[in-house]
Amino acid sequence: MKARTKFLVSGLLVLGVAGYLMANSIEQTATYYLTPQELAAKTTADPTFYETGVKVGARVVPGSIQREPGGRQVAFRVTDGARTYPVVYRGIIPDTFTDSVDVVVEGRLGRDGTFRATTLLAKCASRYENAPDRNDPKYRNTPGYRAPATATAPAPAARG
Amino acid sequence: MILVGELSLWVAFLMAAWSATVSFAGGKLRRADLVASGERGVYATFAFVLLAALGMWTAIFSHDFSIKYVASFTSANLPRPYLFTALWAGQAGSMLFWCLILSLYSAITVLTSRKANPELMPYVTGVLATTTLFFLATLCLGANPYERLDWIPADGRGMNPQLQNPGMAIHPPNLYLGYVATTVPFAFAVAALITRKLDAAWLAAVRRWSLVSWFFLTVGITLGMWWAYVELGWGGYWAWDPVENASLLPWLTGTAFLHSIMIQEKRGMLRKWNVVLVVSTFLLSILGTFITRSGVISSVHSFAQSPVGNWFAGFLVLALVVSGYLVATRLKDLEAKAELESMVSREAAFLYNNLVLVGIAFSVLWGTLFPILSEAVRGSKITVGPPFFNTVNIPLGLFLLFLTGVGPLIAWRRASLSNLRRQFTAPAFAGLLTGAALLALGMRDFYALVAYTLAGFVLGTIGQEFYKGVGARMRLHGENPAVALVRLVARNRRRYGGYIVHFGIVVVFSAFAGLAFKRENDVTLKAGESFETVDPWGHHWRFVSQGISRYDQLNRQVTAVALESTRDGKPAGIVTSEKRQHVDSQGNPTFEPSTEVGIMESAKQDVYVVLAGVIGEETAEVRITFNPLVWWVWYGGMIMAVGGLIVMWPQAERRRQGGYVAVMAPEGALAPAAPAKATLVTAAERA
Numbered sequence: 115m116k117a118r119t120k121f122l123v124s125g126l127l128v129l130g131v132a133g134y135l136m137a138n139s140i141e142q143t144a145t146y147y148l149t150p151q152e153l154a155a156k157t158t159a160d161p162t163f164y165e166t167g168v169k170v171g172a173r174v175v176p177g178s179i180q181r182e183p184g185g186r187q188v189a190f191r192v193t194d195g196a197r198t199y200p201v202v203y204r205g206i207i208p209d210t211f212t213d214s215v216d217v218v219v220e221g222r223l224g225r226d227g228t229f230r231a232t233t234l235l236a237k238c239a240s241r242y243e244n245a246p247d248r249n250d251p252k253y254r255n256t257p258g259y260r261a262p263a264t265a266t267a268p269a270p271a272a273r274g
Numbered sequence: 275m276i277l278v279g280e281l282s283l284w285v286a287f288l289m290a291a292w293s294a295t296v297s298f299a300g301g302k303l304r305r306a307d308l309v310a311s312g313e314r315g316v317y318a319t320f321a322f323v324l325l326a327a328l329g330m331w332t333a334i335f336s337h338d339f340s341i342k343y344v345a346s347f348t349s350a351n352l353p354r355p356y357l358f359t360a361l362w363a364g365q366a367g368s369m370l371f372w373c374l375i376l377s378l379y380s381a382i383t384v385l386t387s388r389k390a391n392p393e394l395m396p397y398v399t400g401v402l403a404t405t406t407l408f409f410l411a412t413l414c415l416g417a418n419p420y421e422r423l424d425w426i427p428a429d430g431r432g433m434n435p436q437l438q439n440p441g442m443a444i445h446p447p448n449l450y451l452g453y454v455a456t457t458v459p460f461a462f463a464v465a466a467l468i469t470r471k472l473d474a475a476w477l478a479a480v481r482r483w484s485l486v487s488w489f490f491l492t493v494g495i496t497l498g499m500w501w502a503y504v505e506l507g508w509g510g511y512w513a514w515d516p517v518e519n520a521s522l523l524p525w526l527t528g529t530a531f532l533h534s535i536m537i538q539e540k541r542g543m544l545r546k547w548n549v550v551l552v553v554s555t556f557l558l559s560i561l562g563t564f565i566t567r568s569g570v571i572s573s574v575h576s577f578a579q580s581p582v583g584n585w586f587a588g589f590l591v592l593a594l595v596v597s598g599y600l601v602a603t604r605l606k607d608l609e610a611k612a613e614l615e616s617m618v619s620r621e622a623a624f625l626y627n628n629l630v631l632v633g634i635a636f637s638v639l640w641g642t643l644f645p646i647l648s649e650a651v652r653g654s655k656i657t658v659g660p661p662f663f664n665t666v667n668i669p670l671g672l673f674l675l676f677l678t679g680v681g682p683l684i685a686w687r688r689a690s691l692s693n694l695r696r697q698f699t700a701p702a703f704a705g706l707l708t709g710a711a712l713l714a715l716g717m718r719d720f721y722a723l724v725a726y727t728l729a730g731f732v733l734g735t736i737g738q739e740f741y742k743g744v745g746a747r748m749r750l751h752g753e754n755p756a757v758a759l760v761r762l763v764a765r766n767r768r769r770y771g772g773y774i775v776h777f778g779i780v781v782v783f784s785a786f787a788g789l790a791f792k793r794e795n796d797v798t799l800k801a802g803e804s805f806e807t808v809d810p811w812g813h814h815w816r817f818v819s820q821g822i823s824r825y826d827q828l829n830r831q832v833t834a835v836a837l838e839s840t841r842d843g844k845p846a847g848i849v850t851s852e853k854r855q856h857v858d859s860q861g862n863p864t865f866e867p868s869t870e871v872g873i874m875e876s877a878k879q880d881v882y883v884v885l886a887g888v889i890g891e892e893t894a895e896v897r898i899t900f901n902p903l904v905w906w907v908w909y910g911g912m913i914m915a916v917g918g919l920i921v922m923w924p925q926a927e928r929r930r931q932g933g934y935v936a937v938m939a940p941e942g943a944l945a946p947a948a949p950a951k952a953t954l955v956t957a958a959e960r961a
Contacts, residue, residue, distance in 0.1 A: 147655040
């Protein structure tokens with residue numbers, strides 16, 4: 115057999131093993147990434163979705179966060195506007211976790227309708243890109259503040 | 275200055291458009307005046323992008339909060355160094371920074387390669403200018419950093435506290451320097467494809483830039499891991515997050531290219547493959563940026579969903595179509611000049627190396643894009659987590675580690691049995707000894723044992739090479755070992771620099787394997803209470819809480835817990851973890867509180883302490899983790915970077931000196947201490 119053929123055969127073997135590992139571990143570790151509404155649809159259609167590991171991406175309902183003293187356990191509600199689920203989570207709470215933040219919770223939906231999360235990721239996207247909120251009084255009642263579109267604001271050229 | 279900067283951005287846009295147009299036209303029509311104008315356009319683009327960046331820095335340093343970017347990412351009380359780094363803290367600014375690097379690289383490329391490759395250059399300039407044009411268009415039309423608010427806040431929102439970290443200050447620039455450097459090889463590849471000048475000439479220019487890219491990506495990824503580890507507080511440094519994967523992908527294909535290029539240089543094989551690797555490395559770095567910025571794939575640290583994503587998607591498709599077309603129509607010009615002769619040869623080892631690196635890249639890409647793919651095919655988003663990446667990549671990574679030892683030592687073309695025996699007996703013995711020793715010491719983790727056995731083997735091969743090389747120099751030149759070692763490396767930078775990179779790889783892999791023995795403890799401690807445990811090395815630890823302290827510092831309010839520790843009964847120091855509430859210049863809280871991890875570093879392990887929360891006044895909830903060998907990830911990364919620097923350091927001076935030595939050798943004793951310049955004149959006179 116020519117070396118080239120041998121290499122191709124053994125190369126395919128390596129790739130085959132890698133492919134097998136990939137396919138196999140996708141079976142084992144793949145989890146659905148759902149919105150609350152999709153989760154509701156899935157559980158209605160197929161009750162085995164209760165107590166099955168899934169990921170849910172949603173927004174924290176403002177004011178729903180109840181932290182246990184010590185900061186190890188937290189209960190809150192998440193929503194996508196259509197459906198809302200209560201969540202309990204035990205573990206280290208990320209610094210970015212707060213009202214109205216987008217979170218990804220991974221865990222199981224219990225038959226009682228409570229989602230028990232084993233991981234809690236809070237996205238920081240919102241805080242990377244937000245300009246100051248003009249309605250926030252802390253930016254307003256301070257010296258140097260200029261209301262939107264006031265005539266007193268110097269033209270951009272003057273500051274060049 | 276701010277206005278000048280804003281206008282410069284538009285001028286740069288026009289310059290890049292001009293440069294791209296006349297360069298392609300000049301190449302096609304063979305008009306030297308157009309080509310020269312295109313090259314001058316590249317310099318001008320750089321000058322104006324630099325002005326635009328300086329204008330942005332001026333706006334940031336003068337706290338001009340009428341500019342949205344300045345108000346969004348800085349505040350009046352932000353420490354000065356972070357005002358400087360604020361340029362790349364957000365979307366628009368980091369795009370400008372990217373553009374600055376790209377235009378700088380373009381100018382350097384034109385300056386250094388103009389003479390050497392007259393046929394390729396018009397197209398190289400054209401591709402570089404087109405890419406710059408794309409970024410400038412995105413900046414001017416999609417995400418303008420100079421965009422103004424219609425009101426003027428008294429203070430900005432301030433910088434995300436997690437970005438207020440020295441690692442974060444230098445990690446993104448390094449990654450950008452690496453990402454952007456992939457553009458130059460891509461430009462050369464496209465130019466070579468267009469002109470069908472696909473001999474070795476384009477590869478020479480490409481190799482150095484690939485090394486530059488590889489070097490900065492290595493440094494950037496290492497710093498990124500370090501930042502994640504010390505700042506994010508989850509106890510690890512790599513989570514297979516899409517954004518992390520995005521930085522790994524071009525590194526993998528770039529590494530594959532740096533190996534396969536040797537096969538083409540020496541044997542004229544793999545010519546198609548190399549073009550494909552260069553092109554994919556560039557496409558992957560653009561894809562990485564797209565993933566990071568579009569919000570298409572959810573990631574913990576992605577930017578918000580923004581129109582910039584569409585620009586990148588468009589550019590990606592364009593680049594893919596153009597380069598795909600070029601490769602497909604030039605296949606005949608890319609036929610290999612030699613064939614693989616034996617499975618037991620350096621060529622074969624390098625082929626496997628490429629296969630594995632690209633295999634890893636493919637699996638990482640697959641796992642990263644899986645949510646999109648599954649949504650397209652099956653209608654629901656399915657994600658794969660770290661277990662997927664680990665099950666696939668650990669075996670592949672170990673095979674790669676094995677090849678790291680085999681590749682550099684096995685003979686070209688066809689290895690004889692005696693070659694194998696001579697090169698590999700001692701290293702194989704070293705590896706097996708390492709494995710056996712660890713097994714005897716009680717290590718039972720399968721992958722870790724394999725990893726350390728292979729690490730011993732590779733270290734054996736590297737050690738043997740240095741030993742032989744130093745020995746040969748000592749015999750031939752009568753040098754002492756230290757001098758021989760320095761000269762050995764200095765005179766064969768590619769080869770021994772490569773070994774140093776491989777040494778770094780071994781160190782990093784050994785550190786990764788240490789993760790198998792990580793231990794985590796969650797404890798609740800009142801002031802004066804203690805917690806006792808045993809670390810993975812068998813040491814007995816005791817932590818005593820010193821209670822909770824609260825104080826103000828710079829731009830933040832701090833709540834801290836201190837633990838006094840003893841190891842095997844001896845004091846091991848105090849470790850402190852903090853919760854920080856950042857405040858603005860009026861003392862109002864900004865952002866959510868952030869956690870500052872307490873780390874006691876050592877070569878054996880890190881003791882990693884996170885304050886999870888405080889109950890009442892005096893009780894702290896803490897997580898204490900023993901992370902074995904983490905230290906070595908950073909040092910291994912640095913060793914790799916140093917090796918990379920050695921490989922790419924210019925060798926021109928040595929060659930001149932070599933010529934002189936050859937000429938003067940017979941009468942070398944006559945003028946042993948003569949200054950180099952004088953003897954060079956002598957050499958010239960003789961000629």
